[in-house]
Amino acid sequence: MSSSAEESIVRPSLRSFVTLSRDFALGTQTPSSFLEQCLQNIEAYESRVKAFVVFDKHRARARASEASQRWAKGEQLSSIDGMPVGIKDIIETVDMPTGMGSPLFTGAYSGRDSASVKALRSAGAIIVGKTVTTEFASTVPGPTRNPWDIERTPGGSSSGSAAAVAAGMLTAALGTQVVGSIIRPASFCGCVGFKPSIGAINRGGSHDFMSQSCQGALAASLADVWFVLSEIAVRAGGDPGHCGLIGPMDLPDERRPSTIAVLETPGWSEVSAGAREMLAESCYLIEKSGIKIIRRRDCLDVEQIEECIASAAVQTRKINAWESRWPLNIYRDLDSSKVSTSMLIKLEEAEAMSITQYRSALASRDAARVAYGKLKQQADLAITLSASGAAPQGMSTGNTAFSVPASYLGVPALSLPLFWDEQMPLGLQLMGFQDQDANLFGHAQHVLSSVFKRPELIGRVISDKSI
Amino acid sequence: MSSSAEESIVRPSLRSFVTLSRDFALGTQTPSSFLEQCLQNIEAYESRVKAFVVFDKHRARARASEASQRWAKGEQLSSIDGMPVGIKDIIETVDMPTGMGSPLFTGAYSGRDSASVKALRSAGAIIVGKTVTTEFASTVPGPTRNPWDIERTPGGSSSGSAAAVAAGMLTAALGTQVVGSIIRPASFCGCVGFKPSIGAINRGGSHDFMSQSCQGALAASLADVWFVLSEIAVRAGGDPGHCGLIGPMDLPDERRPSTIAVLETPGWSEVSAGAREMLAESCYLIEKSGIKIIRRRDCLDVEQIEECIASAAVQTRKINAWESRWPLNIYRDLDSSKVSTSMLIKLEEAEAMSITQYRSALASRDAARVAYGKLKQQADLAITLSASGAAPQGMSTGNTAFSVPASYLGVPALSLPLFWDEQMPLGLQLMGFQDQDANLFGHAQHVLSSVFKRPELIGRVISDKSI
Numbered sequence: 001m002s003s004s005a006e007e008s009i010v011r012p013s014l015r016s017f018v019t020l021s022r023d024f025a026l027g028t029q030t031p032s033s034f035l036e037q038c039l040q041n042i043e044a045y046e047s048r049v050k051a052f053v054v055f056d057k058h059r060a061r062a063r064a065s066e067a068s069q070r071w072a073k074g075e076q077l078s079s080i081d082g083m084p085v086g087i088k089d090i091i092e093t094v095d096m097p098t099g100m101g102s103p104l105f106t107g108a109y110s111g112r113d114s115a116s117v118k119a120l121r122s123a124g125a126i127i128v129g130k131t132v133t134t135e136f137a138s139t140v141p142g143p144t145r146n147p148w149d150i151e152r153t154p155g156g157s158s159s160g161s162a163a164a165v166a167a168g169m170l171t172a173a174l175g176t177q178v179v180g181s182i183i184r185p186a187s188f189c190g191c192v193g194f195k196p197s198i199g200a201i202n203r204g205g206s207h208d209f210m211s212q213s214c215q216g217a218l219a220a221s222l223a224d225v226w227f228v229l230s231e232i233a234v235r236a237g238g239d240p241g242h243c244g245l246i247g248p249m250d251l252p253d254e255r256r257p258s259t260i261a262v263l264e265t266p267g268w269s270e271v272s273a274g275a276r277e278m279l280a281e282s283c284y285l286i287e288k289s290g291i292k293i294i295r296r297r298d299c300l301d302v303e304q305i306e307e308c309i310a311s312a313a314v315q316t317r318k319i320n321a322w323e324s325r326w327p328l329n330i331y332r333d334l335d336s337s338k339v340s341t342s343m344l345i346k347l348e349e350a351e352a353m354s355i356t357q358y359r360s361a362l363a364s365r366d367a368a369r370v371a372y373g374k375l376k377q378q379a380d381l382a383i384t385l386s387a388s389g390a391a392p393q394g395m396s397t398g399n400t401a402f403s404v405p406a407s408y409l410g411v412p413a414l415s416l417p418l419f420w421d422e423q424m425p426l427g428l429q430l431m432g433f434q435d436q437d438a439n440l441f442g443h444a445q446h447v448l449s450s451v452f453k454r455p456e457l458i459g460r461v462i463s464d465k466s467i
Numbered sequence: 468m469s470s471s472a473e474e475s476i477v478r479p480s481l482r483s484f485v486t487l488s489r490d491f492a493l494g495t496q497t498p499s500s501f502l503e504q505c506l507q508n509i510e511a512y513e514s515r516v517k518a519f520v521v522f523d524k525h526r527a528r529a530r531a532s533e534a535s536q537r538w539a540k541g542e543q544l545s546s547i548d549g550m551p552v553g554i555k556d557i558i559e560t561v562d563m564p565t566g567m568g569s570p571l572f573t574g575a576y577s578g579r580d581s582a583s584v585k586a587l588r589s590a591g592a593i594i595v596g597k598t599v600t601t602e603f604a605s606t607v608p609g610p611t612r613n614p615w616d617i618e619r620t621p622g623g624s625s626s627g628s629a630a631a632v633a634a635g636m637l638t639a640a641l642g643t644q645v646v647g648s649i650i651r652p653a654s655f656c657g658c659v660g661f662k663p664s665i666g667a668i669n670r671g672g673s674h675d676f677m678s679q680s681c682q683g684a685l686a687a688s689l690a691d692v693w694f695v696l697s698e699i700a701v702r703a704g705g706d707p708g709h710c711g712l713i714g715p716m717d718l719p720d721e722r723r724p725s726t727i728a729v730l731e732t733p734g735w736s737e738v739s740a741g742a743r744e745m746l747a748e749s750c751y752l753i754e755k756s757g758i759k760i761i762r763r764r765d766c767l768d769v770e771q772i773e774e775c776i777a778s779a780a781v782q783t784r785k786i787n788a789w790e791s792r793w794p795l796n797i798y799r800d801l802d803s804s805k806v807s808t809s810m811l812i813k814l815e816e817a818e819a820m821s822i823t824q825y826r827s828a829l830a831s832r833d834a835a836r837v838a839y840g841k842l843k844q845q846a847d848l849a850i851t852l853s854a855s856g857a858a859p860q861g862m863s864t865g866n867t868a869f870s871v872p873a874s875y876l877g878v879p880a881l882s883l884p885l886f887w888d889e890q891m892p893l894g895l896q897l898m899g900f901q902d903q904d905a906n907l908f909g910h911a912q913h914v915l916s917s918v919f920k921r922p923e924l925i926g927r928v929i930s931d932k933s934i
Contacts, residue, residue, distance in 0.1 A: 205793070240790040241790075
């Protein structure tokens with residue numbers, strides 16, 4: 001370890017924005033004063049955390065000043081007008097380059113905003129900067145470090161988004177997930193992470209074209225993440241042909257679940273002792289609160305889901321390889337020396353595959369989705385760990401065994417920063433049912449307030465009407 | 468009319484490539500000699516037809532020479548090795564600009580090949596040039612004229628692709644369809660047009676992102692169009708998450724249908740007398756050949772389909788508008804003076820829509836797809852006209868009432884150049900069932916050979932093995 005103890009000192013702090021809407025309206029705080037606190041954290045920590053590819057303080061201050069004036073006049077564009085957000089660097093921005101974590105695209109301007117960025121701007125959100133991603137949102141890590149311990153990975157591929165939110169540099173940041181790229185870094189960095197139902201957020205203008213890919217967000221609280229995504233969905237919709245994120249513009253009402261399924265997932269054999277204890281403790285608390293728990297050993301439907309998701313990583317690898325054949329073959333032809341070995345190996349795998357093998361992997365995934373869908377009759381949601389334990393030391397972005405099932409199943413998943421392992425954050429993962437994202441948020445509120453007594457993670461929202 | 472009669476003289480001729488594979492193998496013809504005949508037609512007609520945005524004779528000749536050598540050695544890369552093809556100018560090509568029919572993108576290089584173009588190149592096809600599209604594959608026409616009568620439209624949006632194939636400048640050209648952009652120009656120009664099942668051909672790298680959008684091809688014969696698309700599908704697959712075009716690499720075997728449903732479609736009230744007579748005559752021939760015909764008046768399932776597709780144009784307009792909101796808002800912000808009024812109006816409509824209205828249109832489309840799917844129990848395929856009559860004079864790309872149902876329903880559709888109206892070509896449209904594209908080709912062969920006695924439109928294929 002080359003760094004001294006001092007160099008590791010970052011003070012992670014989640015900075016909710018939407019909880020301050022009353023203050024913004026009353027003028028006791030402004031988006032400008034809020035932004036300054038975020039910029040102070042960037043100033044203090046960015047040299048060690050390295051969450052950003054690029055950020056622009058001047059432009060952010062100008063936008064915050066405009067938002068502050070709108071709030072003062074009661075003319076805010078939305079509940080997130082003036083919120084400082086970051087954009088994962090595979091999502092296009094007209095005023096900043098989109099490097100995709102690849103030397104092939106360093107400094108490259110696409111000339112346009114993605115659908116989601118365009119929507120965020122029209123809702124008044126402040127695009128502070130582009131956050132570090134692994135190469136093409138896949139395996140090879142960028143320079144970002146975990147703000148809780150800079151010897152450790154922040155997770156990936158939404159590495160910079162998670163680290164910036166956890167270090168209080170931003171309230172929220174866009175992420176994407178095809179295997180575990182939102183849930184895992186949210187777990188490792190200790191923020192709220194949300195991967196919506198497949199298709200819920202328009203992926204136009206994002207290097208994010210695979211069939212399991214999904215745009216989502218990492219944020220300081222449940223309310224911040226919901227408001228960011230619902231403001232996008234109402235303006236940009238979901239993927240073409242999809243209904244888009246369904247739910248109210250306000251945080252969905254709290255819902256008490258009557259039954260929760262606990263999933264082991266294929267990650268169970270790799271779980272740390274601390275993480276295992278955390279999940280066991282949670283189950284105890286949940287049952288004590290009067291909610292029924294079902295598991296593979298006492299429910300056939302749960303057992304069948306566990307059997308289906310046992311191959312989630314293997315099938316996902318095949319599906320993603322085939323679907324990445326193009327454009328990886330384009331990148332290899334452009335300059336193979338600027339494509340990582342792991343990407344070239346994935347391309348080789350893809351080129352050795354037949355379309356029949358791909359169809360077989362899709363059929364397995366479809367069967368898993370049908371099996372999971374049946375759970376709706378028995379449980380209100382499923383829970384598991386967000387990761388097998390604390391963020392590992394070194395550069396590897398860590399194990400995805402716990403996060404891949406929700407991507408494979410196409411269902412909404414939340415990571416809530418409720419656990420600790422090795423004095424590092426660890427997430428509890430809540431999984432809902434397709435296009436029932438709002439129900440998942442309702443149940444998550446109940447879990448936070450009544451089971452874990454952590455209402456501050458919900459984010460107290462004062463609506464305009466009540467002011 | 469400013470042009471003299473002489474200026475209108477083009478001699479349309481379909482130039483099948485795959486029927487010559489035996490000659491290529493024997494050396495009695497070569498891809499180079501074939502290409503020269505295509506280039507002669509370009510030389511003779513392009514100044515009046517204006518099918519191309521750009522073409523490159525020198526590069527095409529170099530590629531043809533390589534293909535000729537491969538055929539001579541028996542080392543051809545595929546059945547389409549050396550086939551001269553065109554690429555609709557909304558589909559990206561690394562060596563030619565992709566202008567998308569918009570002054571915003573004239574001469575713009577994207578820096579990559581689309582998934583389909585990459586696959587075509589690896590199969591040995593010769594990318595001769597980019598073919599004219601309407602603005603963003605929508606309404607505003609380019610300069611292309613109909614090779615049968617240059618006072619008339621070639622149809623759109625795959626205008627240049629249809630005109631170039633019909634004029635014998637190319638064997639095949641890629642097209643795309645979201646409303647009627649393959650079936651309509653194929654009908655007006657008198658070539659074979661095929662819009663596959665939704666998702667059957669990978670749309671990566673094509674400005675073609677709407678949920679009804681589909682990549683397909685226009686070609687000289689049934690075999691040419693099947694070979695082009697199956698060679699793409701086996702290399703690039705379908706859209707992510709879709710099974711891709713299903714079928715053999717060879718032309719699917721002929722299948723005799725036992726029952727055919729005849730659809731009036733919402734276009735029936737606008738049909739020309741000549742077109743109406745053509746369809747009536749076809750029904751007579753079909754029944755005479757021993758195939759049963761069912762219609763709305765004698766079959767409840769057909770009546771329900773007719774009722775569902777009555778609103779296909781209205782719902783499609785809503786769906787496409789909402790899904791075009793982004794990136795049209797980006798283009799307007801870049802330079803609204805370079806965006807057509809019709810696009811700006813579509814964007815206004817989109818921005819006045821709510822996501823709830825979009826979801827309602829999707830629900831209507833889903834219901835129509837379910838209704839059409841039931842027809843499988845009663846009929847092997849459906850037929851109707853490809854257009855309401857001959858290509859109209861002037862610039863308007865014509866009526867889409869007959870072509871929009873297949874896009875709305877997501878099912879494969881073929882236009883076969885079997886009819887005449889006003890001494891212009893007119894297509895018979897065959898519609899199949901989702902992901903059963905191969906069956907549709909089998910039935911189309913029977914219709915061509917046994918009902919209409921036009922085997923030359925099938926394309927006689929001599930496989931390598933039989934040589």
